[in-house]
Amino acid sequence: MTDSTSNIGLIGLAVMGQNLALNIADHDYKISVYNRTFSKTESFLDKNGKNLPNLSGYENIESFVNSLQSPKKIIIMVQAGRPTDSVIESLVPLLQKGDVIIDGGNAKWTDTIEREKMLKEKNIFFVGSGVSGGEEGARFGPSLMPGGSQEAWNLIKPIWDSISAKVNPDNGKPLEGALPGKPIQGGVPCSAYIGNDGAGHYVKMVHNGIEYGDMQMICEAYHLMSSIVDLTPCEIGDIFNEWNKGELDSFLIEITGDILKQKDPRTDNPFVDIVMDTAGQKGTGKWTSVNALDMGVPAPTVSEAVFARCLSAIKDERTAASKILTGPIVKIKSDNKQVIVSAIRDALYCSKICSYAQGFQLMREAQKEYNWDLNFGEIAKIWRGGCIIRAAFLQKITEAYEKEPTLANLLLDNYFKECLSIYQPNWRKVISLAVESGIPVPTFSSALSYYDSYRSERLPQNLLQAQRDYFGAHTYERTDEERGKFFHLDWLHPNRPEVQV
Ligand code: NBP
Numbered sequence: 353m354t355d356s357t358s359n360i361g362l363i364g365l366a367v368m369g370q371n372l373a374l375n376i377a378d379h380d381y382k383i384s385v386y387n388r389t390f391s392k393t394e395s396f397l398d399k400n401g402k403n404l405p406n407l408s409g410y411e412n413i414e415s416f417v418n419s420l421q422s423p424k425k426i427i428i429m430v431q432a433g434r435p436t437d438s439v440i441e442s443l444v445p446l447l448q449k450g451d452v453i454i455d456g457g458n459a460k461w462t463d464t465i466e467r468e469k470m471l472k473e474k475n476i477f478f479v480g481s482g483v484s485g486g487e488e489g490a491r492f493g494p495s496l497m498p499g500g501s502q503e504a505w506n507l508i509k510p511i512w513d514s515i516s517a518k519v520n521p522d523n524g525k526p527l528e529g530a531l532p533g534k535p536i537q538g539g540v541p542c543s544a545y546i547g548n549d550g551a552g553h554y555v556k557m558v559h560n561g562i563e564y565g566d567m568q569m570i571c572e573a574y575h576l577m578s579s580i581v582d583l584t585p586c587e588i589g590d591i592f593n594e595w596n597k598g599e600l601d602s603f604l605i606e607i608t609g610d611i612l613k614q615k616d617p618r619t620d621n622p623f624v625d626i627v628m629d630t631a632g633q634k635g636t637g638k639w640t641s642v643n644a645l646d647m648g649v650p651a652p653t654v655s656e657a658v659f660a661r662c663l664s665a666i667k668d669e670r671t672a673a674s675k676i677l678t679g680p681i682v683k684i685k686s687d688n689k690q691v692i693v694s695a696i697r698d699a700l701y702c703s704k705i706c707s708y709a710q711g712f713q714l715m716r717e718a719q720k721e722y723n724w725d726l727n728f729g730e731i732a733k734i735w736r737g738g739c740i741i742r743a744a745f746l747q748k749i750t751e752a753y754e755k756e757p758t759l760a761n762l763l764l765d766n767y768f769k770e771c772l773s774i775y776q777p778n779w780r781k782v783i784s785l786a787v788e789s790g791i792p793v794p795t796f797s798s799a800l801s802y803y804d805s806y807r808s809e810r811l812p813q814n815l816l817q818a819q820r821d822y823f824g825a826h827t828y829e830r831t832d833e834e835r836g837k838f839f840h841l842d843w844l845h846p847n848r849p850e851v852q853v
Pocket residue numbers: 363364365366367368369387388389392429430431432434435436438439456457458459483484485486487
């Protein structure tokens with residue numbers, strides 16, 4: 353069939369591509385699909401084509417492209433990196449001025465900037481769109497973070513808005529319950545134009561960095577409850593379920609409750625206990641941390657979360673070290689358990705606030721670097737549903753930036769400031785307890801250090817700058833002079849008058 357009637361095309365029928373295609377078809381758009389390996393297209397159509405007449409598949413890319421209405425819109429959902437370039441190269445000779453290629457993969461934002469530039473010269477639009485929510489999100493409503501020219505965005509906006517997750521307009525809570533063939537009706541779409549060229553993929557990367565932080569913080573809370581408070585996975589699962597009813601209400605807290613209460617089908621023991629304690633990663637957390645270092649923006653909590661995965665991965669080394677190195681073991685007396693659990697909740701919430709604050713600071717700096725005009729309220733809004741970090745908490749961030757779009761730091765918003773003030777005694781108590789007990793809490797403690805550093809008018813870098821001047825003549829500013837005046841002391845003759853540089 354090559355009668356140019358499909359509204360949109362999709363290339364790449366692995367997990368994400370298949371689910372996104374079904375989501376688009378469910379929204380009454382005619383969609384053509386193509387996959388490098390045709391057998392996957394065939395089995396996809398065999399399984400779904402009967403129920404979805406608006407789905408059609410093609411063996412060769414020419415007939416796939418010919419099946420699309422102009423201006424042609426093609427989503428690429430293949431492995432990021434070289435495979436994406438290879439698909440773009442095969443599409444370019446088949447496209448015309450004004451057609452749109454949309455990369456929905458997890459591309460590095462700098463690659464997206466390059467691709468957009470290259471395609472612009474050929475008069476082809478390129479949208480780099482973050483897609484979050486994994487398989488389930490792609491199927492029933494992801495959070496979508498598109499970046500590219502406004503003109504290109506206008507061409508795909510109706511489809512993006514309709515396939516994205518939706519939240520309740522009154523309270524910002526995700527609207528759930530979509531089924532195959534029965535998508536959510538109404539609600540506020542979790543999709544918004546992010547900015548030029550790589551802005552969408554950049555924001556998706558920061559989203560993933562924040563996700564790394566959230567996951568690690570939850571693991572630290574679990575570790576503390578199992579090691580110090582001596583609770584079983586099932587008891588901790590109940591606690592997470594309880595936490596999910598309050599300020600911590602979020603997808604990740606919800607699934608953590610489910611996971612901790614799951615039994616291993618083979619042994620009937622807690623499932624979480626049979627899972628090897630080594631975590632993998634695909635790179636977006638690392639990209640976020642490297643970018644933070646490159647721009648000089650403090651985002652220690654995401655970096656600690658990446659390092660925690662790295663440390664978990666050296667299992668053999670840790671096993672050997674555990675037989676050599678010693679540390680304290682402290683268990684809490686039973687009458688203190690409730691108090692400590694509640695303090696751990698507060699520590700988790702405070703750490704989460706700091707981690708998100710760092711993520712938004714990163715985006716604030718990146719927009720200067722890349723000449724974007726990011727709307728932080730809008731970004732928080734589209735993360736309220738569909739994506740992995742969806743949480744009631746994002747409504748508070750939305751409100752903070754709606755109240756003050758140029759907020760210097762999330763920590764300064766009244767709601768977050770109050771939370772940090774009320775919960776911080778418990779936050780400090782939990783970290784002290786963890787340190788005394790020898791339980792690693794890298795994200796909890798880095799978040800607290802971030803908070804304490806950010807609120808300090810004076811830090812010890814006066815000494816550091818003096819050290820730099822001592823060994824490298826790197827100069828220093830004086831507290832009793834205007835900012836921007838630099839001096840150097842002749843450290844071999846420190847009694848001589850200093851030199852203004
Ligand atoms: P994968 O990332 O596993 O990619 C598999 C797909 O890429 C297959 O369709 C494969 O075709 C195709 N492909 C490859 Br590999 N090399 C190709 C090439 N040179 N030319 C054409 N096609 C090629 O799939 P996924 O997990 O569905 O993810 C798709 C994208 O979405 C990725 O960029 C991923 O990072 C991103 N993403 C994934 C998730 C998630 O939860 N999985 C979430 C959000 C975003 P074949 O069948 O012929 O091998």
